[in-house]
Amino acid sequence: MFRVAVREVVANRGRLLLTLVSVSAALSLLVGSFVLRDSFQSALGERSVTSLAGADVVVRGRPLFDVGAAPVRAPVAEAAVASLGDLTDVDRAAAFVVAAERATVLDGEAQSSSRTGGDTADVRGRIRLVSWMPGPLTAAKIVAGRPPEAAGEVALDQRVVGTAQLGARMTLAAPSGAAAYVVVGLVGHRPAAPPTGYLSVAEAQRVAGRDAAVDEIRVLLRPTATPEALVAIRRALPERAEAVSAGQARAEELRTRGAGSAGPLLDVLLLIALLSLGVASLLLANTFAILATQRRRQLGLLRAVGASRAQLFAIVAAEAAVIGATSAAIAIPIGMAGASFLLRALPKTLTNDLPIPLRLTVAPAALALVVGVVVTTGSAVWPAWLASRSSPLSALRLVTPEHARISKGVVVSAAVLWSISLTVLAAALATPGDQAVELAAFGAVLTMTSAVASAPLGARRGHLGVVAPPAPPRTVFDARPTAGHRGTTTSRIRGRRPCPRRGPRHDPRHRRLLPRGVDRRQGRQRLPRRLRPA
């Protein structure tokens, strides 16, 4: 049965192509949105782990007011660093100052492009300037040179260094003003972190305009520390400061960053994907219902030669499953490529300049496969059941429609449109930046137009009736049947008036042979005078 189903699927290429396009489109949206969500969540998690690496407790100012997703916090007095460091359970405490969220590399030998091959960072000359923290309190590690210790010194993320070497000079412009720096160290970093430049605490305070204040104090506890350590830390805190565990701080960061950047976008994307899938499954159900109706003759033939209802059901359902699995196989790479494209094309403001590496896992692929097979098979259940219940005879009585001829113009137009759409989509994938989005949108419109233009190709193959050559004029008793004979029984069985709009009286060649006053329903018999038309 499976072989028959596969042969049937392969034999109708036009129909197969259109069905695959519709299911694949919905599934690739689903895959793409899941890959995007995975990538974002993974990157945000990585970022959080990176930024709070090694710290056990984070001391920060209390929220002053909320702006958007992240609250604005009061600075923490720098003196608290020393007082916290004196506590028994505290191994080390270090100040953390964000000098500038976005500083610009104005000149010098630093490059804005990526140096690390596979990394997709494109900082466009912008970097984050923060204070350097020693030891285990940061994930950043000096790979060459030394940490910044004085004003005018900077340690740069390897990705922004470009061809510059240690000792290179450059000008960094922060909102508070521009200043000249010397690169004294190169920092290796995890790709999830944004491109960063590190300054000494004092220099960071100067750039940020914080006098004797810091943004956070990262605290590393001793291995012997007890839960009461947090209580002791809270007691030692200055006013308008709070202490939270690093885990809590990570969770808050994930939440605020997710809500503040692309989180809602991803939710909407997922919603659209699910809606698309729902609409696609309805369309599929309709498609399979139409196909089952169009194939009644063939299914009736199979019933006539001994196929059971279960076998007919299995054939239709297997066809659907084959289409579903094939669609999923097509949709998975398309969805992943689309997600990759979107990650590159998304405005950096949406991700807070955080590079989002593509994260490919088995889950979205498995989900697409399962959803594809379940949706297509589920859509085919009702049509398959209907097909299996049809009477073999009623199916065989159906007249196969004449094979529609598709003009070469339609074929050529569809081919040209598909070529253009695919070219535009390929160009969109290869184009970086905002233009890519416009190209992709144009490509999507073209693709839809191509699908509409190629609909006749599928419709032609949609008539899946059994091959039946046009019937020659039938002779009965060596003569052509009269109008009264033609189809009379069938018409009666179907509850129609015999010979509706058929027969010689409707044939223009014969009509003129009928004299006035002849009842067309009675052939050549003359009507009584009282019944003749005036």
Add this chain to the structure above:
Amino acid sequence: MSSASTIDPAIAISVGAVVKVHGRGAVKVRALDEVTCDLRQGELTAIMGPSGAGKSTLLHCMAALERIDSGRIIVDGDDLGALTDRRRAVLRRDRLGFVFQSSNLVPSLTAWENITLPLLLARRRPEAAWLDHVVDLLVIGDRLSHRPSELSGGQQQRVALARALANRPAVVFADEPTGNLDSRAAASVLGLLRKIVADHGQTTVMVTHDAAAAASADRVLFLLDGRVASDLSAPSRQDVLDQLLDLEG
């Protein structure tokens, strides 16, 4: 099934007082009206009559394609009225063969796959020697890998005939098998049908409008208004035409 013991073993199909009504109310048509006849094994029986006489309905009822309203039909020892839908499907698959007016081949399958379709449905291994013989007999050996669309009408009908014979059926039913063919192809198919009956004793029931085709049968049943009007044995073409003119009357 129990009724089988009361049937003469030489009788392949026994039709007793069969009534079949199409439609309801004003459009109700009594297609078969108390039809009774016995068809013997190893014979080619033709069924003739004017359009609307009930020929095809009788054939479909005998072939377990359609249920009857009353009466009894026994095919190869099985009472069709007592069979469930599933067992009727199995009967059609294993013990009956069909040739339709349109060849009714599955377009996506090759000729060979169409021929072995009943065996595929039954999950049975093809009987190679028998199929080779059938293929040789019907002269379609060089067309087995072709799709139906690549075959002529006569070749399609021969493939359909091979499919009907593939499972060594008890009875082959043919519904106007030459109706869509030109005279040469029709003569060829008819000759093959006749040869199969003669050489293998294949019981065959054929509905036809063609007097020449009916004349090649061992027996011709004439139906009129759902009843058996007359019955001729080994008639000539002229006998058939005369009988038809009488019926037209």
